Amino acid sequence: MRNIDWERVVEYTGAPRRTGPVLYWMSRDQRTEDNWALSYAARLAMDAGEKLYVAFCMTDRVPGATARHYGFMMRGLAEVGSSLLDKGVCFRYLEGNPPEEVISLAHGLKAGIIVCDYGPLRHSRRWRSQAEELSEVRIETVDAHNIVPVTAASDKREYGAYTIRPKLNAKLRDFLDEAPGLKDGAFMLGEDEVAESRRSIDRIRSRAGEMDPLLPEPGMREANKLLDRFIEGGLERYAEANDPNKRAQSGLSPYFHFGQLSPRRAVFAAMSKGGRGADEFIEQAFVRRELSENFCHYCEGYDSIDAFPEWARKSLEKHRGDARDHLFTVEQMESCSTHDMLWNAAQAEMEIKGSMPGYLRMYWAKKILEWSEDAGTALKAAIQLNDRWSLDGRDPNGYAGIAWSIGGVHDRPWGERPVFGMVRYMSYSGAARKFDVEEYVSNVRKMIKGEEAVNR
Ligand code: FO1
Numbered sequence: 001m002r003n004i005d006w007e008r009v010v011e012y013t014g015a016p017r018r019t020g021p022v023l024y025w026m027s028r029d030q031r032t033e034d035n036w037a038l039s040y041a042a043r044l045a046m047d048a049g050e051k052l053y054v055a056f057c058m059t060d061r062v063p064g065a066t067a068r069h070y071g072f073m074m075r076g077l078a079e080v081g082s083s084l085l086d087k088g089v090c091f092r093y094l095e096g097n098p099p100e101e102v103i104s105l106a107h108g109l110k111a112g113i114i115v116c117d118y119g120p121l122r123h124s125r126r127w128r129s130q131a132e133e134l135s136e137v138r139i140e141t142v143d144a145h146n147i148v149p150v151t152a153a154s155d156k157r158e159y160g161a162y163t164i165r166p167k168l169n170a171k172l173r174d175f176l177d178e179a180p181g182l183k184d185g186a187f188m189l190g191e192d193e194v195a196e197s198r199r200s201i202d203r204i205r206s207r208a209g210e211m212d213p214l215l216p217e218p219g220m221r222e223a224n225k226l227l228d229r230f231i232e233g234g235l236e237r238y239a240e241a242n243d244p245n246k247r248a249q250s251g252l253s254p255y256f257h258f259g260q261l262s263p264r265r266a267v268f269a270a271m272s273k274g275g276r277g278a279d280e281f282i283e284q285a286f287v288r289r290e291l292s293e294n295f296c297h298y299c300e301g302y303d304s305i306d307a308f309p310e311w312a313r314k315s316l317e318k319h320r321g322d323a324r325d326h327l328f329t330v331e332q333m334e335s336c337s338t339h340d341m342l343w344n345a346a347q348a349e350m351e352i353k354g355s356m357p358g359y360l361r362m363y364w365a366k367k368i369l370e371w372s373e374d375a376g377t378a379l380k381a382a383i384q385l386n387d388r389w390s391l392d393g394r395d396p397n398g399y400a401g402i403a404w405s406i407g408g409v410h411d412r413p414w415g416e417r418p419v420f421g422m423v424r425y426m427s428y429s430g431a432a433r434k435f436d437v438e439e440y441v442s443n444v445r446k447m448i449k450g451e452e453a454v455n456r
Pocket of ligand 1: 062
């Protein structure tokens with residue numbers, strides 16, 4: 001493997017590496033293809049003539065996650081387990097507090113090193129630091145999610161897409177290689193390890209529960225099929241993704257979020273195809289996504305108003321006392337019962353399908369600012385609704401998108417106005433100038449009827 005992968009090791013503990021099997025603690029990048037953490041762990045094991053184990057620990061304490069999220073994730077994990085079994089790698093499914101369960105497995109296996117995949121969010125960081133306290137086994141964390149590893153892209157918090165874009169593009173070629181797959185036969189499993197893997201896969205399947213027919217089909221295979229369809233038929237329409245009625249979204253973000261598809265593979269496919277829509281998709285799936293990663297990596301308060309730029313925080317504070325035409329609680333918003341039928345439709349679509357068109361995400365969050373007593377309350381409400389109802393909730397993309405909408409993160413000051421101050425304003429009439437609002441609302445109404453029909 002090229003020495004470039006060393007730059008993908010974004011964190012490691014001081015403990016020296018010892019002999020013994022290699023344990024890949026899978027969490028964010030739940031796939032066996034194009035996964036640098038898996039490739040790195042496999043390389044360490046092969047070079048040392050040691051076994052490779054992959055463990056995933058399920059915890060029901062991930063903030064705001066619901067049965068829909070677990071159902072989508074667990075189905076994808078069952079596919080991961082089977083794929084690892086085919087490649088002679090033992091897969092262990094654990095349940096409980098991840099650091100404790102993984103460390104006790106590592107000690108049981110006498111692992112010489114633990115490889116993690118990198119996630120910038122608070123709970124992922126906490127798991128890794130707890131693991132380090134619980135064990136003296138060396139832990140190395142690989143950035144398998146970003147094309148340009150987050151610490152290689154920039155060593156500081158970036159102001160916006162315009163500052164990080166040149167840095168990302170300058171390194172894109174260096175990091176565009178596909179992560180080497182596991183060669184068949186590279187690893188062999190004993191009888192008992194095969195049985196162990198099968199037991200793990202069965203337990204995952206039993207916990208996955210019923211599949212919600214309105215949600216996309218999860219898993220690596222499905223993700224790759226969707227990517228192929230999108231690149232072949234949807235990419236050129238992506239240029240009009242701002243019109244919700246064009247249904248031009250890629251639909252890939254839940255697969256990115258759960259790591260079932262590597263963003264690199266999607267961006268590389270768009271670059272290879274080129275033409276209309278390719279640049280817009282690359283901007284979203286590469287530049288905007290890795291800007292949000294930079295935001296969560298360097299800004300601990302990625303879900304608080306502390307993350308807002310000074311101009312926005314001051315301006316929102318100055319207009320904190322402005323009269324609001326409407327005030328809604330999270331419950332009222334969740335029941336899609338505001339006065340704004342476009343907003344209600346977007347919220348309803350997210351509750352039914354687990355996603356809403358990209359343009360409406362910005363409108364949706366900005367209206368929450370307009371209808372909340374202050375920016376802090378609005379931020380909390382938007383994050384709560386997004387984490388609960390969006391299939392790709394709890395993702396750096398979501399936190400950065402909401403902080404952009406409500407607190408001007410990665411944006412610039414606009415003309416001062418009530419409530420918003422100098423944070424960019426979006427209006428219903430502005431939306432109506434961009435697309436046929438009536439058409440979008442009536443399509444969502446049909447979706448709701450359809451849903452009622454399904455759930456009858
Ligand atoms: N990762 C895990 O290692 N174990 C889990 O039980 C788990 C549940 C989960 C539920 C919803 C969701 O959106 C993500 C979930 N993840 C889980 C993934 C993990 O939280 C991600 O790696 C981070 O959110 C990304 O930084």
